Structure formats: C-alpha cells, structure tokens
Amino acid sequence: MISTxxxxxxxxxxNLKVRAGYSIKIDDKEIALFKLTNGEVYAIENRSPHPKGGVLTEGLVSGEYVFCPVYDWKISLTDGKVQAPDVGQVRTYQVEVDNDIVFIVI
Incomplete structure (x- = not known):
C-alpha cells in the first residue's frame, strides 16, 4: 500500500494571534491551530479526550500546553499527551510554514 x-x-x-486557538476542518477532522509566543505553530485534534470533549480552541494556552476549558486538563501541544494526574491523548498533526502560509501535513 502506497501512502501519499x-x-x-x-x-x-x-494572521495567527499568539496564544489563541483557531479551528479548521479537513474532511471530517476538526483541528485546532495554536501559535506560541516563540512563533512555533502546532496543530492538534480540537476535542479533549475526556467524555465531555471540551473544545480545545476555547482553552487557555501556556507555554507548549493548552488547558481544556471543561475540566482544565493540561494537554501538550507537542505530543498531544494529557499531563498527570489526568490521562489521555489527542491526535497531533505535522505543521509546516512556507512563505507565510501554514500547512497541515496529512
């Protein structure tokens, strides 16, 4: 099987504001984009992994983490892992920036 x-x-x-979340949709995937204070851009699944599924673009960003607006779970923007004592993970997406255009690589 060849993957593209x-x-x-x-x-x-x-146009991306620092520490603000932006929601985009690709096919059936809702993805959250975040631009950090260091200029890096990260993309993760836009739903917290807990059963109530908080919308992560509505969360607070601190460093390389976003805090779920429903249960305040701390989620890494770099690897998608929920930080202890909570557990879980969201999907992450590769991001590339080229000539002011942000790309999601799928």
Whole structure:
C-alpha cells in the first residue's frame, strides 16, 4: 500500500494571534491551530479526550500546553499527551510554514 503525503494550506501565519486557538476542518477532522509566543505553530485534534470533549480552541494556552476549558486538563501541544494526574491523548498533526502560509501535513 502506497501512502501519499498531502500538504493542505490552512492559514496565513501573519494572521495567527499568539496564544489563541483557531479551528479548521479537513474532511471530517476538526483541528485546532495554536501559535506560541516563540512563533512555533502546532496543530492538534480540537476535542479533549475526556467524555465531555471540551473544545480545545476555547482553552487557555501556556507555554507548549493548552488547558481544556471543561475540566482544565493540561494537554501538550507537542505530543498531544494529557499531563498527570489526568490521562489521555489527542491526535497531533505535522505543521509546516512556507512563505507565510501554514500547512497541515496529512
């Protein structure tokens, strides 16, 4: 089976505000984009892994983490892991920035 890699343009880098979440949809996937204070952009699944599924773009960003707005779970933007004492993980997506365009790589 041959898999193909697709770069999908999703935003202008210069339009992303630092520490704010942006929701985008690719096919049936809702993805949250976050631009950090260091300029890095991360993309993760836009639902917290707990049963109530908080919308992560509505959460607070601190460093490389976003806090779920429902249960305050601390979720890593780099690997998607929920931090102890809570457990779980959200999917992460590769991000590339090229000439002010932010791409999600799928």
């Amino acid at each position: 890699i697709t770069r999908i343009p999703v935003a202008n880098y210069s």
